[in-house]
Amino acid sequence: MPSSFFACVKLRGLPFGVQEAEGLDTIDILLVRNNGRATGEAFVVLVHPAEMEGAMRKHKAYMGSRYIEVLEARKPDYYNARPAPPPTTIVKLRGLPFSASVDDIAAFFADPTIGLLAPNPEKVTIAVAADGRPNGMGFVEFESPEAAAAAQTKHRQMMGTRYVEIFASSAEERARYVPL
Incomplete structure (x- = not known):
């Protein structure tokens, strides 16, 4: 075989x-x-x-x-x-500009053309490397699974000079990258 x-x-x-x-x-x-x-x-x-x-x-x-x-x-x-993964309200961002702030990320998602409001900045987290500097990853928690799905339509759109990849995520994955 x-x-x-x-x-x-x-x-x-x-x-x-x-x-x-x-x-x-x-x-x-x-x-x-x-x-x-x-x-x-x-x-x-x-x-x-x-x-x-x-x-x-x-x-x-x-x-x-x-x-x-x-x-x-x-x-x-x-x-x-296999069962479909449960709907999630959290997305993972990869490829963020190292200078991106929480407010920059919230503004990136404010897009009325897809019915998406800016997320609460308190629900935006930026992952950092061991030296304390941003590593280009972040997480955003939206109000609903539908809003998180709408956010994923911005996959590979530009933020500054970098395109940002967006994936469905979970609280467990976020905790691995951004300890509370």
Whole structure:
């Protein structure tokens, strides 16, 4: 098998209480849920591509009183089944001018053409390097996930002579760069 082979199977018909794939050496088990409820489906990423054959032999084998369908899964199937990240109100900025102030960043986001008001300057943080100087990164917390999404439309727009990259972020990531 080529080294880029994705060793993954999709299981259908699982008992709703199942938590693991018995008898398989796995890297990851993704139990598919719909609004938090089990669907009886799972994706199992195997450690070794050679285990695919053994996993496929379990097609229509019984788990308790239910027979399980085992299907070869493709990488897009697996990644599309992963839950979407929760909406966030925080964005990360990369490529800020080293001279950018909190007020400069707030003004950058004041854009009525996309329905975006300037964020509260108290919700703008600038990351600094160990020597205390700005490192070109910052974080902005908006009032709503919709405002944060609108802010991301300014991705790669210029602030001074630098273009600023904008990504969805989280409070955890912000805390790693900007300790409180």
